[in-house]
Amino acid sequence: MKFVIHRDKLVQSVQDVMKAVSSRTTIPILTGIKIVAHSEGVTLTGSDSDVSIESFIPTEEDGNEIVEIIQTGSIVLQARFFSEIVKKLPMDLVEIEVGNHHSTIIRSGKAEFSLIGLDAEEYPLLPQIEEENLFKIPTDLLKTMIRQTVFAVSTSETRPILTGVNWKLENNELICIATDSHRLALRKAPITAENQSSYNVVIPGKSLNELSKILDDTNELIEIVITENQVLFKAKNLLFFSRLLDGNYPDTSRLIPNESKTNMTINSKDFLQAIDRASLLAKEARNNVVKLSTLSGGTVEISSNSPEIGKVSEEIQTADITGEELKISFSAKYVMDALKALEGTEINVNFTGAMRPFVIRATNDDSILQLILPVRTY
Amino acid sequence: MKFVIHRDKLVQSVQDVMKAVSSRTTIPILTGIKIVAHSEGVTLTGSDSDVSIESFIPTEEDGNEIVEIIQTGSIVLQARFFSEIVKKLPMDLVEIEVGNHHSTIIRSGKAEFSLIGLDAEEYPLLPQIEEENLFKIPTDLLKTMIRQTVFAVSTSETRPILTGVNWKLENNELICIATDSHRLALRKAPITAENQSSYNVVIPGKSLNELSKILDDTNELIEIVITENQVLFKAKNLLFFSRLLDGNYPDTSRLIPNESKTNMTINSKDFLQAIDRASLLAKEARNNVVKLSTLSGGTVEISSNSPEIGKVSEEIQTADITGEELKISFSAKYVMDALKALEGTEINVNFTGAMRPFVIRATNDDSILQLILPVRTY
Known part of the structure; x- marks a missing residue:
């Protein structure tokens, strides 16, 4: 195997397939990256047997030559060393050549690496997948x-x-x-x-x-x-x-409630930031729990209390709130995760009492739903 | 104690004094930040008893009011919570007020924190230093x-x-x-x-x-x-x-040799990068050691060899090399650290044989010197 390749393209492909390579594998050859040079280009493969990634570098892209295949062939090189080496090569072009006993030369400018490779025939085959459906x-x-x-x-x-x-x-x-x-x-x-x-x-x-x-x-x-x-x-x-x-x-x-008793429409960012602040004191005590209480005038209070450290409370104005009064406690982390996942600035939160799961949706968008179980605090 | 302060100035000062606060101190009050409000401004102090940092925020800077002191006084607040809180406050202005039993209110917009503080009188005094010399x-x-x-x-x-x-x-x-x-x-x-x-x-x-x-x-x-x-x-x-x-x-x-047997002038970046590449294979084996050999024609070879992985070599052109031929091995990390510390693009390296310390200097600059002991490899 012998080819000359643009370093940047090689670096990008190596980085992609590295995502699948684990140093803690029980199959030694999977600590390597498989490199195959064929007439259409170079294919790199990395795998930890759960995930396998194959990246293809064509000989030509948009009319520019990226790889010059001088001799087809294949080799497996230690992923950790190979990926470090290609990143630090001095020149734009890299020559890779397999010699006797899988010994592989990587050449760029005046730098020359000789790596001990492994037989690519020993590398596990990727799953054969029929592409019917x-x-x-x-x-x-x-x-x-x-x-x-x-x-x-x-x-x-x-x-x-x-x-x-x-x-x-x-x-x-x-x-x-x-x-x-x-x-x-x-x-x-x-x-x-x-x-x-x-x-x-x-x-x-x-x-x-x-x-x-x-x-x-x-x-x-x-x-x-x-x-x-x-x-x-x-x-x-x-x-x-x-x-x-x-x-x-x-x-x-059947987990998702189809009725609700308290319904709130609120600005997503205001809600997220108030919970974030209240969670600062909650991190220590009681597993990151904050409390939401409905107040009069369309406002809700977000609060938290850690006896040894102090307490925090903040009122936020909702866009709209209807239904029963409510005091409910929940994991600040779970609600913040859910709010970050939602797109859109306005959200609806539907509660069904303090002990039942509540649902967060983006207003006017039924493609996404986040459900949170409250925390019992009494 | 009561004052109103611009949040950004407070955040910056808290970050500075936090550098001295350790969570692993044996003196509990040192996990706190001391805050003193006096007529000229607010002073924050953090300390781990080895290092102490005092940051002063004046009431006025460049004609702009930064702090409004309403009542002078002092308090110690838990550094970890206080620093997280000030970073996440919603508004540009922050009000800090100490009430009964060192309980301290931090107010910004509609967010209100109440932290349990400690008596500032209990905080260790900073070293008294006479500023004569x-x-x-x-x-x-x-x-x-x-x-x-x-x-x-x-x-x-x-x-x-x-x-x-x-x-x-x-x-x-x-x-x-x-x-x-x-x-x-x-x-x-x-x-x-x-x-x-x-x-x-x-x-x-x-x-x-x-x-x-x-x-x-x-x-x-x-x-x-x-x-x-x-x-x-x-x-x-x-x-x-x-x-x-x-x-x-x-x-x-007396460690610094005042004679030399091989003298090399070389581009600092070329030298650094060649050593960096050679060290990629050296990291595993033999404690990160690379080898420098003088060749003919004013070039030197940087190389490394790890029997299980492979080998690497690279020739670099020096600007000038005089004196005895040399083969010397050294820690790639030590030489790279030294080269990164040097300013200037051209350096002089003075060797006194393979077993003696060598010296790296920036050409035309005697204010800085880096000395490295070689590694015995035979």
Whole structure:
């Protein structure tokens, strides 16, 4: 294998596939990056066996030569060293050449590295995925849907299925749901599917976080293929594979109340900042809990009290409040997470008494819903 | 105590004095910030008993009112909470009022915090320093001198005196020296002293790092007062006290060779980057060691070899090289630290054989010197 490549393109691709490489793998060859040079360009692969990322660098892009393939072939190089090396090479062009016994020369300007490589034949094959049933979604919408749900997954392995986001596709609508059993985030969007397929799968939160990091902010369509135990995201020059979580995701639809007793419309930023301030004293005591009390004149009070440190209270004016009087306590962190995920400046909060879950929605937008369980304080 | 103050000024001052506050102090009141309101303004103090910082906010600056003192007085508030609170207050103006039992109200807009304070009388007094003998130095020069030496202090407590920087003032010249016994950094500068005082003290590296962080990049003069066991830095509206280290600093003058056998003039950036690249493979094996070999034609080779990973070599062109042929091994980190501390694009390196310390200087600048001990590799 021998090729000459533009350093910047190589650095970008290496960074992308590095997202899948873990130093704590039990399969030694997966600490490496697989490099394949073929007539159309160079393909890099990184994997931790849960997530695999393949990045393709074409020989030519927009009429400019990016890679010159001198001899096709393949090699696996230690990811940590290879990624550090390419970042620090002195010149714009890099030559990579495999010699005897997988020894690989990386040359740029007068700097010459010789790395001990591994046989690419030993590298595990990526999942073979039949691309019969695929659906498409704009990349930026996908990133938004991930951002608005993935924060609510469970970080505890007690119920592993809750560490993933439930993706349901039905009737040309994609619904993403995450819950850690204290709060729930739901986001839906219409989808262009080629046929009337329906899916109900659970994608690890960690995979979605990594995917989100390497996707560009573009409205180009990304293709999604779901199989029994894998999901594949296909963007331009990039394949992202993730395994799916085994097991049935709980039915969350009956958690969402369809009636309410106190309804509030409020500026999202004012509400967020008041809770943020009240949580400053709550961080120490009682697990970050703040209290909301309805007052007269359309105002609510956000307060918190830590006997050893002090107390804080703040009145905020709502745009509208109707229904029963209410005093309710909740995790400041959960409500702040939910408010940050919502787009739009005005939100509706629907309460059903101090002991029942409450729902936050953006005004005039039913595509997103955040549900929070209150905290008992007496 | 009651005053109204501009939030931005308060935030800045609190951030400055926070640099001295440690949460791991054995004296509980030092986890607080002392606030004193007097007729000229508000003074904040933070201390961990090694370093104390006092920041003064005058009632008026450039004709604008910054503080309105309504009632003089003092209080100590928990630093961690107070600093978080002032950062997140909603309005430009903040009112602080001490009530009964040191309970303190912090008010901004409709947000109201009530913090349990402590009696300011219980707060330790700052060192009393007689300001008879002071000398002055431009603030930016002081920061440069700190930056060019402090990185070379020892991080080990085996010889505590080496965790500080040796400051010697004699004949209107200030000399700063740091060494961890593997490398040495020296920087000198002419000083405006009011009388012919001479000092030889050791200032903790940690204190100098904190000082450097809170000083502005300005050429205004900073006043320095040295006593038997304290040093005081006086900038505009800021006092910075540090204790000195006990004990005698070793005499380092005889470490610096006054002859050499191989002399090299080289571009600092080329040299630094080649060592940086060679150190990529050296990080794992043999304690980050790289090798320099003189070649013919005025070039040198920087190389490194890690049997399990691979090897790297790079030739660099020197501007000039004279004297004996040489092969020498050294810590890449130490040489890179030294090169980063040097200003100027061209440097001189003077070697006295493979087993003796070598010296790096900026060409045409004898105010700074970096000395490195080589590593034995055979």
